[in-house]
Amino acid sequence: MSSNRLLIIDDEPEVAAVIGRVARGSGYDTIVTTDIDDFLNRVRTWQPTVIALDLGMPDLDGLQVLGLLADEGCAARILIVSGRDHDAMSNAVALGLQRGLLMAGILQKPLRLEELRIAFREIFEEAGLISKSDLAEALHAGQFTLEYQPKVDIQTLRPIGVEALARWHHPTRGPIGPDTFIPLLEQSNVILDFTRSMFDMAVAQARAWQTQGLPLQTAVNISGRCWGAFDVAELVVDSCAAHQVDPSLLVLELTETVAMVNEPRTLATMKRLAQMGVGLSLDDFGTGYSSLSQLHKLPFSEIKIDRSFVADCDRNDESRIIIESVTDMAHALGQKVVAEGIESDHVLKHLARLRCDVAQGYYFGRPMPAREISQWAHHWTETWCSAEA
Ligand code: C2E
Ligand code: CA
Ligand code: CA
Numbered sequence: 330m331s332s333n334r335l336l337i338i339d340d341e342p343e344v345a346a347v348i349g350r351v352a353r354g355s356g357y358d359t360i361v362t363t364d365i366d367d368f369l370n371r372v373r374t375w376q377p378t379v380i381a382l383d384l385g386m387p388d389l390d391g392l393q394v395l396g397l398l399a400d401e402g403c404a405a406r407i408l409i410v411s412g413r414d415h416d417a418m419s420n421a422v423a424l425g426l427q428r429g430l431l432m433a434g435i436l437q438k439p440l441r442l443e444e445l446r447i448a449f450r451e452i453f454e455e456a457g458l459i460s461k462s463d464l465a466e467a468l469h470a471g472q473f474t475l476e477y478q479p480k481v482d483i484q485t486l487r488p489i490g491v492e493a494l495a496r497w498h499h500p501t502r503g504p505i506g507p508d509t510f511i512p513l514l515e516q517s518n519v520i521l522d523f524t525r526s527m528f529d530m531a532v533a534q535a536r537a538w539q540t541q542g543l544p545l546q547t548a549v550n551i552s553g554r555c556w557g558a559f560d561v562a563e564l565v566v567d568s569c570a571a572h573q574v575d576p577s578l579l580v581l582e583l584t585e586t587v588a589m590v591n592e593p594r595t596l597a598t599m600k601r602l603a604q605m606g607v608g609l610s611l612d613d614f615g616t617g618y619s620s621l622s623q624l625h626k627l628p629f630s631e632i633k634i635d636r637s638f639v640a641d642c643d644r645n646d647e648s649r650i651i652i653e654s655v656t657d658m659a660h661a662l663g664q665k666v667v668a669e670g671i672e673s674d675h676v677l678k679h680l681a682r683l684r685c686d687v688a689q690g691y692y693f694g695r696p697m698p699a700r701e702i703s704q705w706a707h708h709w710t711e712t713w714c715s716a717e718a
Contacts, residue, residue: 333357336377338368338394339410340386347440348381348410355449356460365389369397377405379433379452384411384421392421399428406433406452410440459510461517468523472498475530476696479705480548480667480689483681486713488706490546490580492689493531494696495523515554524555529568534699535579536572543703548580548610553587557594562601580608580631585616588627596627603628610667615651621658631687632659636670639690643679652683660684 335357339345342361349359360375362368363386371377380398384391391411398407407430409421418435425432433452436444467473477491497505514520528549535547555561561581569576581602587595588611599609608630615635624632632655638648656666668680671690680688694705 333379334375334377335359335379335381336368336371336375336405337361337381338363338365338386339381339383340389341383344383344410344438344440347442348436348445351442351445352379352381352449355446357449365394365397368394369401372398372401372403372405379408380405381408381410381436384409384418385413385438392424395421395425395428395430399425399430403430406431408433408448408452409435410438411435412438459505459513461519464510464514464517464519464523467497467499468519468526472500473523473527474498475527475534475699477534477547477699477702478689478696479694479702479709480546480687481693481709483668483677483685483688486709488545488709489687490548491702492548492582492696493527493534493550495527495550496696511552515552518558520552520554521558524552525559525564528564529571532568532572532574532579536574537699538703539574539578541703543706544578545702545706546578546580546608548582548608550582550612553584556583556587556598557592560598562598562605565602565605565607575606576602577606577608580610582610582612582633584612585614588629599628603630614655621654624658625662629664631665631667633667633669634685636690639668639670639676639680640672642683643676649679649683652680652685656684 333356335352337345337348337359339348339361340363345361349361352359357379360371362371372380380403382391382394395407407425409418409432411418415437418437422432422435434448436448474496475493476496477493479488480490480492481487482489495507495511497510499505514523528551531547531549535545538545551561565576565579569579603609609628610631610633611624611629612633613635614632615638634652634655638651642648642652659666665686667687667689668685669689671677671680671688671692673692677688677692693709697705
């Protein structure tokens, strides 16, 4: 069953047909009905994600239908369609909201195709629904770029590296965040080409900084799907050769779910990367289930403590104890500890006392376009790093 389901209740077949056509073009499955019992039955069993409700049906009061939907605890987004005046439609929306329904907007008859398209696009966005072909097209059109967030040595505060973070600049929708599009990419194979493309972009950038006399270790997030789908080590070899970059200038960040699956291929790839000198970083540590005792089996060079522990380490004993024990263990294994999500000087000092090695967070700098990094590094070093350090 598709995750986008539109149920239309309307007594005019032509109107229902137009709505259905536009919705299908936006990736919806659609069902049309004119009968209230059938409608309510579909609401329960088919669980539409969007409902287009005609307010002006001859034998049916639209406001009453809204009441019935509220009684059902309906979670669909409701689009009001009607030929009535705008006030009547606004009142219907207000009533729906009052009854706890999710109202998606109003469409005035006669329907204009363009308005309909915009309405579905908006609902689509609101629900975070973006189609596979949108993603492939965006990648093809070069709409994905990278920003870089600085990482500094926690003792000397010197800039030592950056993390590359993907950004989507949609031509009409504006910026869309990675927390929205990465999970969508991961549902399709587009994530594979996306990862190759972002990785190559980051390697080219690492080379550019090195040429400018700024050798920043550049970290790239490699999604779980990729490790089983293609040879990540091969990607690194090819990209480093193409851009003449030493693999030791690169770090791959992966989450524990990837690392902990006992997939021999992933482990072999990680070992090969480690031998090449590529850094391997265990991202979001603490949010999953990996036990400390498992970690020594994997060739990580650093552990990145999730920002949820970092943020409250100055006032939450549990977070502090977790950071302390991870740091002890990591150091015993020759691994570095990175604290991410540092937003204050106060938290930074705590983490330095807890013997973390590397710091990252808004306190030092937000993710920024590549061209701003060298200026940031210069300014930061002048301000915070003593000449002899
Ligand atoms: P992440 O790998 O944990 O990246 C760190 C996230 O924390 C980034 O969010 C960054 O902007 C944010 N952050 C950094 N410092 C602070 C701070 O001091 N306070 C707070 N509140 N947040 C901070 P962003 O850029 O929105 O990325 C979100 C997630 O999307 C990333 O989490 C990563 O899992 C994923 N992601 C981003 N780019 C890529 C990519 O190219 N490939 C893959 N596979 N995933 C990516
Ligand atoms: Ca990361
Ligand atoms: Ca992280």
